[in-house]
Amino acid sequence: xxxxxxxxxxxxxxxxxxxxxxxxxxxxxxxxxxxxxxxxxxxxxxxxxxxxxxxxxxxxxxxxxxxxxxxxxxxxxxxxxxxxxxxxxxxxxxxxxxxxxxxxxxxxxxxxxxxxxxxxxxxxxxxxxxxxxxxxxxxxxxxxxxxxxxxxxxxxxxxxxxxxxxxxxxxxxxxx
Amino acid sequence: xxxxxxxxxxxxxxxxxxxxxxxxxxxxxxxxxxxxxxxxxxxxxxxxxxxxxxxxxxxxxxxxxxxxxxxxxxxxxxxxxxxxxxxxxxxxxxxxxxxxxxxxxxxxxxxxxxxxxxxxxxxxxxxxxxxxxxxxxxxxxxxxxxxxxxxxxxxxxxxxxxxxxxxxxxxxxxxxxxxxxxxxxxxxxxxxxxxxxxxxxxxxxxxxxxxxxxxxxxxxxxxxxxxxxxxxxxxxxxxxxxxxxxxxxxxxxxxxxxxxxxxxxxxxxxxxxxxxxxxxxxxxxxxxxxxxxxxxxxxxxxxxxxxxxxxxxxxxxxxxxxxxxxxxxxxxxxxxxxxxxxxxxxxxxxxxxxxxxxxxxxxxxxxxxxxxxxxxxxxxxxxxxxxxxxxxxxxxxxxxxxxxxxxxxxxxxxxxxxxxxxxxxxxxxxxxxx
Numbered sequence: 001x002x003x004x005x006x007x008x009x010x011x012x013x014x015x016x017x018x019x020x021x022x023x024x025x026x027x028x029x030x031x032x033x034x035x036x037x038x039x040x041x042x043x044x045x046x047x048x049x050x051x052x053x054x055x056x057x058x059x060x061x062x063x064x065x066x067x068x069x070x071x072x073x074x075x076x077x078x079x080x081x082x083x084x085x086x087x088x089x090x091x092x093x094x095x096x097x098x099x100x101x102x103x104x105x106x107x108x109x110x111x112x113x114x115x116x117x118x119x120x121x122x123x124x125x126x127x128x129x130x131x132x133x134x135x136x137x138x139x140x141x142x143x144x145x146x147x148x149x150x151x152x153x154x155x156x157x158x159x160x161x162x163x164x165x166x167x168x169x170x171x172x173x174x175x176x
Numbered sequence: 177x178x179x180x181x182x183x184x185x186x187x188x189x190x191x192x193x194x195x196x197x198x199x200x201x202x203x204x205x206x207x208x209x210x211x212x213x214x215x216x217x218x219x220x221x222x223x224x225x226x227x228x229x230x231x232x233x234x235x236x237x238x239x240x241x242x243x244x245x246x247x248x249x250x251x252x253x254x255x256x257x258x259x260x261x262x263x264x265x266x267x268x269x270x271x272x273x274x275x276x277x278x279x280x281x282x283x284x285x286x287x288x289x290x291x292x293x294x295x296x297x298x299x300x301x302x303x304x305x306x307x308x309x310x311x312x313x314x315x316x317x318x319x320x321x322x323x324x325x326x327x328x329x330x331x332x333x334x335x336x337x338x339x340x341x342x343x344x345x346x347x348x349x350x351x352x353x354x355x356x357x358x359x360x361x362x363x364x365x366x367x368x369x370x371x372x373x374x375x376x377x378x379x380x381x382x383x384x385x386x387x388x389x390x391x392x393x394x395x396x397x398x399x400x401x402x403x404x405x406x407x408x409x410x411x412x413x414x415x416x417x418x419x420x421x422x423x424x425x426x427x428x429x430x431x432x433x434x435x436x437x438x439x440x441x442x443x444x445x446x447x448x449x450x451x452x453x454x455x456x457x458x459x460x461x462x463x464x465x466x467x468x469x470x471x472x473x474x475x476x477x478x479x480x481x482x483x484x485x486x487x488x489x490x491x492x493x494x495x496x497x498x499x500x501x502x503x504x505x506x507x508x509x510x511x512x513x514x515x516x517x518x519x520x521x522x523x524x525x526x527x528x529x530x531x532x533x534x535x536x537x538x539x540x541x542x543x544x545x546x547x548x549x550x551x552x553x554x555x556x557x558x559x560x561x562x563x564x565x566x567x568x569x570x571x572x573x574x575x576x577x578x579x580x581x582x583x584x585x586x587x588x589x590x591x592x593x594x595x596x597x598x599x600x601x602x603x604x605x606x607x608x609x610x
Contacts, residue, residue, distance in 0.1 A: 020461075021453035024242055028435075031243070031428030035421055052424070053234045060242050061233045064461030073458060074199030075466055075518045078558075096198045103202040106209070110225040135234075142229050 006155050012148060013066040023059035027052055047127035054125065054135040062145030069104075069149040072156075097157040104150035112143035179215060183480030186211040187526075190473075200518045204469025208476030215479050224475055229468050236424060238343060242460040243427025244334040247434045248290035249452035251408070254438035257299045259401045260285045261307075266390055266398050273375030273382040275311060276321040277368050279304035283325035284332060284364040285402070288409050289434070291334035293516070293550055297326025297561045301568040314381040315573040317371070320581025323561045324367060327550035330516065331360035333413050334430065337520055337546045339423060340467065344474070344524040345531075347538040349423040350416045351607040355539045357413070358602055359547065362595065366588040374584065404437040419610060463517055470521035483529030496534045500597065503527060504548055511552015515560050519549050543603040547596060551589055554582045 034048040068074060076096075084092060115136075123136040186207050193203035205225075213221035232238075264278035264285075271277050283300050290296055301322040308318035330337050333353040342349035375382040412430040415421040421429065438444035477483060503523075510519045523545075531541050553561040562578045596602055 017454065017457055020457045021450070024246060024453055024456055024460075027239060028243060028246060028428045028431040031239075031425055032432040035425050035429060039420070049236045052239050053236045057235060057239050057242075058230065058233050060457060060460050061464040062229075062461075064457040065465060067458050068462045068465060071458070073462055074201060075462060075515055076197050076199045077194045077513050077518075078197060080195045080197075080513075092196055096193075096196055099193065099196075099198050099206065100202045103206040103209075107205065107225055107229065110222060111229055114226040114230065138234070139230060142233070146229075 002155065002158065005151075009066075009148060009152050009155060010070065013070050013152065016063040016145065016148065017067045020060050020063035023056045023063070027056040027060070030056070047131060047133055050125055050127045050133050050135075054133070054138045058138045058141045062141045065145040066148040066152055069100075069152045069156075074100075094157065097153060101150060101153045101157060104146055104153055108143050108146035108150050111139075111146060115139035115143055179480040180482055180485055182211055182214055183477060183482040186476060186480070190522075194514075199465075200514070200522065201465035201469045204466065204473050204522065208469075208472040211476045212472075212479060215476075224472065228471050228475070232468055232471050233464060235343075237349060237422070238339070238464075240334075240339045240349060240423040240427040241336055241463060242456055243424060243431050244291040244336055244339065245456040245459045246452060247334060247408075247412075247427060247430040248292060248295060249455045250431060250434035250438055250444070250448075251286075251289035251404075252295065252299055253448045253452055254404070254434065254441060254443045256289060256402070256404055257282065257286050258303050260405065261300070261303050263398045263402050266395050269385060269390075271372055272379065272384070273313075273317070273371040274385070275304070275308045275313060276317055276371045276375070276382060279308070279318075279321050280325045280364060280367050280371065283322065284328045284360065285405055287329035287332040287360065288405060288413070289334075289430075290329050291336045293327045293330040293553060294560060294564045296329035297323055297564045298568045300326060301565040305565070305569050305573075308382075309572060311385065312383045314581070316577045316581030317374070317381050317584075318581070319565050319569065319573050319578040320583070320585055321367070321371065323559070323565045323578060323582050324554060324585035325364070326561050326564070327553055328360050328364055330546055330550050331356040331363065331543075333357065333416065334427060335546070336463070337516060337549065338542060340463075340517070340520055341524070341542045341545060342423075344470070344521075345528050345538045345542065347542065348607075350419070350426075351539055351610060352542045353423060354413070354417055354610060355543055355603045355607045356546065357606055359543050359592070359596055362602065363547075363589070363592050366592050367585060370584060370588045404434075404441070407437065408433055417606070417610060466517060466521050470525055473522075474525040477525050478529070483526075483533070486526070486530045496536055499530060499534055499536070500544065503545070507545070507548035507552055508555065511549065511555055512558055514558075516549045516553065519552065520545070537600060537604065539607055540600045540603045543596060547593060551586070551593070554586060554589075 030048060030051060034045045038044040118139045119136045122134060124132045124134045127133050189207045190203050193207065194200065209221050209225055212224055260282035261278060264281045265275065268274050268278045268281060279300060283296055286296050286300065301319065304322055305318050309315060333356060335353060335356055338352040338356055339349050342352045408430055411433050412426045415426045415429065416423065435444060506523065507519065553559055556579050559579065559582065562575065562582060565578055566575050
């Protein structure tokens with residue numbers, strides 16, 4: 001049961017990551033196209049700012065979060081726990097993981113609640129051009145990302161899911 | 177007064193959680209949540225948590241961060257770092273400590289393509305250190321150079337730290353990015369001068385190459401290899417400086433340019449693009465997880481009224497000078513345990529309201545904060561740039577030698593920092609022309 005869940009969470013996390021990567025690619029192209037259209041053809045693409053803020057940014061930020069949890073890439077202080085020895089370090093890691101889970105679960109629930117509310121009123125924004133852009137679908141990205149991260153954190157806490165340390169140091173390094 | 181106690185208790189709780197290795201983002205999120213709960217009740221705290229993540233994430237200005245990360249990743253995979261080093265060697269290789277000077281200059285150039293000092297230090301150490309060691313350079317000098325010169329990437333645009341500082345301090349991100357240029361060049365110059373003087377004084381540190389003078393034709397022809405750098409610099413820094421594009425647009429433009437450049441050099445394929453996207457997605461998610469916590473902390477601290485207390489305390493003592501001294505000490509201490517993004521996001525909710533009340537110029541403060549954080553990357557016990565170099569080059573040089581080599585660069589930092597504190601114009605001149 002745990003293992004199957006772990007495998008499913010792993011697959012879903014990677015799927016979400018690639019959606020996030022797609023959003024990043026679109027964001028770069030969309031913005032660059034807008035700049036070119038603005039300065040060379042004097043015709044900016046309507047709604048670029050809103051698309052980037054509400055759809056691309058939220059997708060990049062929230063859909064990537066389960067990956068950070070999966071690979072335990074979170075920024076943290078490692079200096080003080082080094083002296084605890086293996087057993088002590090494991091206990092501390094358990095506590096830290098549980099606190100992490102509680103936080104992720106609360107924030108997943110809160111953003112879920114928010115998404116339900118915004119969906120029921122069909123939230124939209126007035127774009128700089130003329131169209132009304134519905135943004136309620138974007139609200140669902142946050143609970144999805146946080147929820148999956150919370151699940152992965154729980155699975156890790158119970159030892160059903162281990163991070164596989166990939167040789168992907170650059171993501172880690174560049175972000176710092 | 178009771179709220180102030182809650183505030184101090186909250187900060188203490190955050191530090192305890194950090195020591196227990198709770199990820200910075202979670203510690204910064206959960207403690208303020210409980211704190212806000214205890215001040216205004218559960219509904220208020222829950223409401224904050226409901227709205228903050230989306231409202232912070234859905235932000236046009238912040239999109240400069242993923243774009244800068246993508247640009248850095250693409251430039252890294254395009255192999256520009258090696259070309260920069262090779263060309264710098266042709267031009268500067270015959271100076272005393274020529275390879276180290278070249279590594280320093282190449283790092284500054286790479287910094288114009290990449291916004292993160294750890295990425296720059298890692299990349300440059302893989303390329304430059306083996307070459308310097310092969311030529312009989314002192315290991316401390318070779319590794320110290322790349323560790324220290326890596327910090328230039330966070331000063332020279334693009335820079336992730338300046339974007340985050342701009343968001344939290346509500347200052348123009350473009351102006352902040354431009355403000356980093358002269359301090360960056362000043363730092364690079366100080367490093368270079370120190371290397372030359374040291375190696376001239378003690379030639380054993382860096383044996384001179386036995387090659388003859390390289391012909392000018394060859395030097396000028398070699399410049400063709402680094403053509404992408406001026407293009408990206410013009411596209412990004414030029415666009416920002418002229419005010420034609422915002423930081424976000426500059427970042428997106430830089431990422432597209434970097435992709436086109438890599439395509440033209442036949443170094444971009446599907447695999448490289450996917451790798452770059454994956455790295456940038458993870459990097460962005462990691463940064464924003466912490467940043468959302470920092471927003472929670474800002475909300476919590478403003479409820480406790482602590483910024484006012486700090487402000488009256490500091491104003492009572494000595495004003496801005498005292499504040500900057502406290503700030504420098506705090507950054508030096510935090511630099512010992514935490515990485516740049518963590519330090520920046522942890523301290524801004526506390527420092528910025530005080531700085532605003534003391535009417536300190538936010539752009540100047542931004543440069544000071546980034547410089548201080550970067551120096552923290554070089555100081556033991558957790559000088560992350562030193563560890564980055566160490567893990568990039570493996571066992572050929574021990575950690576202690578790297579710290580020893582970095583010591584000389586820290587000495588030149590004392591001079592650079594004194595100049596930046598004494599002459600705010602160094603930071604403010606370029607932005608004032610915008």
